[in-house]
Amino acid sequence: MRDVAIIGVGITKFGELWDKSFRQLISEAGAKAIIDSNISGREIDALYVGSMSAGRFVGQEHVGALVADASGFSHMHIPSIRVESADASGGLAIRQGYLSVASGMNDIVVVGGVEKMTDVVGTEATDTMATALDQEWEAFFGATYPGLYAMIATKHMHDYGTTRRQLAQVAEKNHANGALNPFAQFRRAMPLDSIINSPMEAYPLGVLDCAPVSDGAVTVILCAADKAKKYTDKPVKIIGSGQASDTLSLHGRDKICTFESTVYAAKMAYKQANLKPEDINVAEVHDCFTIAEILAIEDLGFVKKGEGGKAIDKKITTLDGKLPVNPSGGLKAKGHPIGATGVAQIAEIVFQLRGEADQRQVKNAKIGLTHNVGGSGASSVVHILEAM
Amino acid sequence: MRDVAIIGVGITKFGELWDKSFRQLISEAGAKAIIDSNISGREIDALYVGSMSAGRFVGQEHVGALVADASGFSHMHIPSIRVESADASGGLAIRQGYLSVASGMNDIVVVGGVEKMTDVVGTEATDTMATALDQEWEAFFGATYPGLYAMIATKHMHDYGTTRRQLAQVAEKNHANGALNPFAQFRRAMPLDSIINSPMEAYPLGVLDCAPVSDGAVTVILCAADKAKKYTDKPVKIIGSGQASDTLSLHGRDKICTFESTVYAAKMAYKQANLKPEDINVAEVHDCFTIAEILAIEDLGFVKKGEGGKAIDKKITTLDGKLPVNPSGGLKAKGHPIGATGVAQIAEIVFQLRGEADQRQVKNAKIGLTHNVGGSGASSVVHILEAM
Numbered sequence: 001m002r003d004v005a006i007i008g009v010g011i012t013k014f015g016e017l018w019d020k021s022f023r024q025l026i027s028e029a030g031a032k033a034i035i036d037s038n039i040s041g042r043e044i045d046a047l048y049v050g051s052m053s054a055g056r057f058v059g060q061e062h063v064g065a066l067v068a069d070a071s072g073f074s075h076m077h078i079p080s081i082r083v084e085s086a087d088a089s090g091g092l093a094i095r096q097g098y099l100s101v102a103s104g105m106n107d108i109v110v111v112g113g114v115e116k117m118t119d120v121v122g123t124e125a126t127d128t129m130a131t132a133l134d135q136e137w138e139a140f141f142g143a144t145y146p147g148l149y150a151m152i153a154t155k156h157m158h159d160y161g162t163t164r165r166q167l168a169q170v171a172e173k174n175h176a177n178g179a180l181n182p183f184a185q186f187r188r189a190m191p192l193d194s195i196i197n198s199p200m201e202a203y204p205l206g207v208l209d210c211a212p213v214s215d216g217a218v219t220v221i222l223c224a225a226d227k228a229k230k231y232t233d234k235p236v237k238i239i240g241s242g243q244a245s246d247t248l249s250l251h252g253r254d255k256i257c258t259f260e261s262t263v264y265a266a267k268m269a270y271k272q273a274n275l276k277p278e279d280i281n282v283a284e285v286h287d288c289f290t291i292a293e294i295l296a297i298e299d300l301g302f303v304k305k306g307e308g309g310k311a312i313d314k315k316i317t318t319l320d321g322k323l324p325v326n327p328s329g330g331l332k333a334k335g336h337p338i339g340a341t342g343v344a345q346i347a348e349i350v351f352q353l354r355g356e357a358d359q360r361q362v363k364n365a366k367i368g369l370t371h372n373v374g375g376s377g378a379s380s381v382v383h384i385l386e387a388m
Numbered sequence: 389m390r391d392v393a394i395i396g397v398g399i400t401k402f403g404e405l406w407d408k409s410f411r412q413l414i415s416e417a418g419a420k421a422i423i424d425s426n427i428s429g430r431e432i433d434a435l436y437v438g439s440m441s442a443g444r445f446v447g448q449e450h451v452g453a454l455v456a457d458a459s460g461f462s463h464m465h466i467p468s469i470r471v472e473s474a475d476a477s478g479g480l481a482i483r484q485g486y487l488s489v490a491s492g493m494n495d496i497v498v499v500g501g502v503e504k505m506t507d508v509v510g511t512e513a514t515d516t517m518a519t520a521l522d523q524e525w526e527a528f529f530g531a532t533y534p535g536l537y538a539m540i541a542t543k544h545m546h547d548y549g550t551t552r553r554q555l556a557q558v559a560e561k562n563h564a565n566g567a568l569n570p571f572a573q574f575r576r577a578m579p580l581d582s583i584i585n586s587p588m589e590a591y592p593l594g595v596l597d598c599a600p601v602s603d604g605a606v607t608v609i610l611c612a613a614d615k616a617k618k619y620t621d622k623p624v625k626i627i628g629s630g631q632a633s634d635t636l637s638l639h640g641r642d643k644i645c646t647f648e649s650t651v652y653a654a655k656m657a658y659k660q661a662n663l664k665p666e667d668i669n670v671a672e673v674h675d676c677f678t679i680a681e682i683l684a685i686e687d688l689g690f691v692k693k694g695e696g697g698k699a700i701d702k703k704i705t706t707l708d709g710k711l712p713v714n715p716s717g718g719l720k721a722k723g724h725p726i727g728a729t730g731v732a733q734i735a736e737i738v739f740q741l742r743g744e745a746d747q748r749q750v751k752n753a754k755i756g757l758t759h760n761v762g763g764s765g766a767s768s769v770v771h772i773l774e775a776m
Contacts, residue, residue, distance in 0.1 A: 060524075077633055079632065079633065084450075131447050132449055134457075245452070245468045
């Protein structure tokens, strides 16, 4: 396996983008990444794209072919591969693209992530999100995303003394960061009391503990590391990659306050990078709900199990803390166009390691981690990146 | 890139399987393949699964995690990757699994294909199929699968003199073959007149020119070729693999009677195998409509462009012809559970090369080819297999 570097990124603004189609979003992100990486289209060997449910959100499957076409590569007839792992679709696309370059099969690949979620009406967005859960054993009986994460939150509160206030502080921090991110869906700080008192979604999670429904696309260009300097002065190397699965249903697991898929995926990535959690300078983790960020920093080994809530209290994860988490604003404030999220996490770490994150720049960021979760933890993808 | 062999296959019966769930189908095919390959679950490094639109057909995305779970591997937390390329999803899953073993990343991977299409009502099956077309530029304006293939057929008739009778003969042949296949959805020969006079779908294609809506699952086990003999006396080697794309919309192309994606994918596979079309002994091609099989045998180089209809007249592609095509009955008679189809083609060629195809056995089958198309040709995947 050879080294792989990221040589370019492109990201659209996230939000309710009613004036832009699925096709336009992915084209815009793709064009920005091509410009950022100084490559020509002819040099591209393959495309990988992550999208969770374009079939339901916009009536479009065959997403790989669409992306090749919309990006102007149809005349080159190159392979284009769409992967799906619910919310972790973007991370999975990065991993599959990464492995294809690491193996020597491809030299340059384009990895995209895209979702357009706001064109549906009624309960369709919630229903489509629930297709990431176990349809037969959970969704059919009325379980929803917020409902399952609420169960995890109450259990975490019971077992470890995590408080409603600590949950809300996660959203407070991420909104503060998102306010500094030009690509974020919500660019305003949110007072803690507003979050605590936001309309209840599923106890103890209020509306402001939940990531929004979003449109957006992100593209990243991967290249064999030994050729990266030809294209950019600031390549970022992927030094660890891990993916793992778990039971699809939450009730199938021994523990619900630990996502074993995250633990295993992280172990794989740390081992490959030959690093420990304490070596990470900045992380983008999967905060689809506030409780999910607390779980993530525990399962990734940044703090001990049960101490995620206290870490928030101690401001360890704020922008000027010991380990800044979600400087982009996270899924909470940056937005969560599902298939785009995992690729957006990579893009943010690239901005951070290049020193291009402006007001939200983490100081001395040399090594960054991304963590992308599917559903209620049935799949996770973890990557570790280093400035070259 | 090292050699890769197929060491086991498992297939469910195809049909309207109202008494079996999506989960049950994939479990059944998986269990059969595990038994066939003599491996233990612990030896599996990763799962790949092709499914076009489980999100719409059965309300289930996160298909990779489901398959890992339903197959009993959730406790192993292994990576599971769902890929989608419309009807070519199964072929793409094979290719991605193949590449992961060829690259040395994995030693043993399980590749599944699954679709459960008959649980929907009204026009939902047709609408979901149309998500493989260009939603914005084709499906939105009322274009359907049969409609687009009918345009291709009339153009082929106009340009090359292909007849309604030749189209029907494709279905006649495939029904005759399907009658001999215990896994086929339609196990009866169909008189030529019944096909010609079947209710019109879109001129010149009648209902009996179209592949049916089906449920089914297939699993194939891939292994590094140098370890294959440990598990089976009859490994089958993958000696060529190709994938290519084209414009998503039919109207975006210079020519509509040639699928360039097939031409490019086949070129890639032939080059890797160092073979020519005339070296192939048996082929499973993508006959979603009768005209599609005619296109396929031309685009794969078995006959010259425009001579596909005449080849059917000359009975070149029958079970005892010079190059038997679709001995399984093809999509037409075996059935077309979309994501399963590309994997089923591989399974049939494995049965043929192992000499286990009973009444539908092709004589002296040493080298076989599979050809899987997405939508109206926006993606194609071609594989070439050889008995070891």
